[in-house]
Amino acid sequence: MSETRSEARPETRSVGRSVSRVDALEKVLGRARYPADFSKPGMCHAKVVWTGEPHARITGLDTSAAAALPGVVAVLTSRDVPRNEFGLIESDQQVLAADVVRWTGEAVAVVIAQTEELAEQARDLVRVTYEPLPLVLDPIRAMAPDAPLIHAGQASNVMARWKVRHGDVEAALAEADLVIEAEYHVPLVEHAYLQPEAGLGYIDEEGRVTVVVAGQWPHDDVRQIANALALPPERVREIVPYIGGAFGGREDISLQIMVALAVFRTQVPVKMVWTREESMRCHGKRHPFTMRYRWGAKGGRLTAAKVELIADAGAYSSSSKAVVPGAVSVATGPYEIPNVSIDACVVHTNNPPTMAMRGFGTAQPPVAYEQHIDKFARALGEDPVSFRLRHLWDEGSIQPTGSPVPPGVGVKETLRRAASAAGWRQDGDRWVRPDLPPLPDGRRRGLGLATAFKNIGYSFGFHDRSTARVTVALDERGEPERAELFIAAAEVGMGVHTVLAQVAAEGLGLAVERVKVHGVDTTRTPNAGSSSASRHTFISGNAVMEACRLAMAQRAPGKRQVEAEYTFDSQRVRPTTDFDPETGACNPHITYGYVTQAAEVAVDPVTGAVEVLRMVAAQDVGKAINPLMIEGQVGGGLHMGLGYAIMEEFKLREDGRVRTRNFSEYLVPTTLDMPADLTCINVEVPDPAGPYGAKGLGEHVMIPTAPAVLNAIRDAVGVDVGELPAGPERVWRAMEAARASAASGKGVAR
């Protein structure tokens, strides 16, 4: 409405306010539609024949019984796929396995029938015979020269290596008066989104192969579908309705190509819905890492950091060649350390392919570097807050890759704010940890914190682009009346449509309700890149802001509508570069968000059970565009981080088959496992290149949770748990080991 327009305008009207989500009502009323909610008259149902074999050669595939079942429309195999390949970076995966299967989640055939029950029945009639191939499940063993090759023809299972050399780490270690070395391990974990994979495919009114699916990068899905079907991309269309969570797990193709193929081959509408068990088994996971840290200090200052990272890529490459560099770039934390040496590699095994997952390589190293930092503080007798503050980055600090950190460095402020809220008090330069009164039930109480950071947007020279188009209806005076925003930013639940509506409303001087954000349809909404890398607020926010500015500039007397389209390209604003192959020198990232979290835990000294009683989260978001949505993100981030810390592990049996098949075996925290007391603090140190100074936070808020909890466990019971998850049995084992070594007179390590 126009009544507010004449009033004096505050600095920002929409940005910075906790407006309610543009999708809130639809979701609360149950009207929001997710992929499985879509149907078409006359549609058929498709089911997948999964291999179940972790490594085998297909020796026979007999579909005749399935095809002969009345009501079966088609049984598709690799022979039906025009170009049997897909993959986010390299096309090394098969849509339907033709010859060799390399992990249990590979598809062998797709059965299409008139009803879901028939499709299921027919699926069970497909006969596949295999000749087993040698299994390789341990990435360290996979690196051995004599290890069986996962991909014949490759020189080794090592997919790629990276290194960073900064200063002289060996000399610095030799001169150090304190050297601490430890190995850390983080497991395979599952995205655990609410919505199992589902999709509807049909031929649209213009003859295009159309899929309605939950994809995090709709335009890249189209590229991969078109490639596999050998169609020009214009003949393929993807519509993305609401998505029930993604966390990186929908960045790769899951069923998109299979649904498109089914439609392409049968020319009838086809629906495919995976069960939870299928979803768990057949999409990728977070990379497990083995992390070896050998750091040195001299005169109380960190002088050397030597790091070795080994990541498990699983059977296919997915985005490993982008995830692991992310890990490399954060391996020593947001700390000034003059001498750094990092070696990293990523290795193929017969495990599920590992892929993007909230943090994209930056969630694993903090588990190591934040425990390592605490060990130094302890050894030097300094409080962990004071010790961190003496090493954390400032504006202009130099990263191990030789380049200065991007402007807007709020990391120290996140630590100060989080520590204060957790009870630390400042005594001159010193920070003093609060005393925790003992718990009445005999459990040990502990307090820990962790600081971390992550990039926003794509990195290493990649053009991070997003295109936004806005049409603005003007009143007779030429003032904006309402606006429509076209941008293929998939709403995975993080609130991107609300943020972009707020940015547009701000730029156009409209109320948020007057901005309509159109649903994603690759034929109607322009490419915005993926819903990942915590990037939409910064990258797409910039695109929307500029499109609005351009539209407003076109206003002229008598004009009742203006329209503008703008493509933001990060390389023109904040260019990044790829690693130098010898030194690793580069300008890795566009910008960073920083986070510190503190955790208070109670540990049962007998059973090893850990309860998180309280958490404090302080995040430097640049500018809080919607503070309430940030609180929501923080809650979700802590939940995921807490699961990573004490509960979650995707387990495989020795024969390579899945042990944690569903949510009764793969456990994530319940609401009761969440801390009852949660403090959320927004720190706003703007990035001048961000829209209104905003950075991003979607991933950041889960990254320090696990190390904060581990440090709190250490504080409570005096043991380091170097391997996640720190479930009761693992904590108990660590305590037993400490008791045994105390009993044998060696004493507990520090």
Add this chain to the structure above:
Amino acid sequence: MNPFELHIAASLPDALDYLARYGQETAVLAGGTDLVIRIRSGREIPARVLDISRLKELRVIREEGTDANPAALRLGALVTHAQVVESAATRAHTPLLAEACATIGSPQIRNLGTIGGNCITASRAGDALPALLAMDAELVFLSKAGERRVRMADFFTGPRTTARRRDELLGHIVVPARAADERSCYLKLGQRKALAISVISVAFQLKMDAAAPRRCLTAAIAFGNLAPTVIRARKVEEAVMGRDLDEATIAQAVEAAVGEVSPRDDVRASAEYRLAMVRALVRRGLERLGGAAS
């Protein structure tokens, strides 16, 4: 999911008729929180399903005996875990069972899942079972042939197998009421605070000597998920009965516990951890119940 014929029992006689005719190929459906999952996963493929969930008479908790102090509670097989947790009668007279049922699943599961279903599923980790076993409950089976009573101690015949006959419906469970001088507790180790299958569990019900407060007169102790079925820990009971619950007795009881169990490795925990934890929980329970205050 394989198709099956569904019969919704209109009355108890109707249900018993149906079981008399088709018992061999029929699965009884109560809350469905176990059965539906087993059917969906193909672990159970019944030709027929008999839905008994509308038999209101099996949803009742009744006090038995004539005194103001009932001798026992009679729980209908369809009594839900939520009912057990909330009912004043169970809280007063069978607090061990109420405490155990409160640890089952989540509010949704407790609203649907029944005490009868928990018994017939006969999982080694079923949470109501150690409590029922420790309390010497009796199961009352109904069939066209009449009523048959089976003591909880005779009920489990092997992993997930029971003394129930295919033509029988579990009608009621009779649980002796706790005497005023008995103390109880249920200790469950789960991997999280809700929706957690027990890693192990221990149910205790002890009668303490009024004259000598640390003296244990009788003890009933049962273990969950420490053997192929839920078991009574007879040697632990023997180790504490007639003794003061002092450090020496507790240490003996802990050792006795180790001799009673045959824990396994599974996705939730190792046998080694379970063995360590049975020691820990036996100690914890005895220390708690042996303390001066109840």
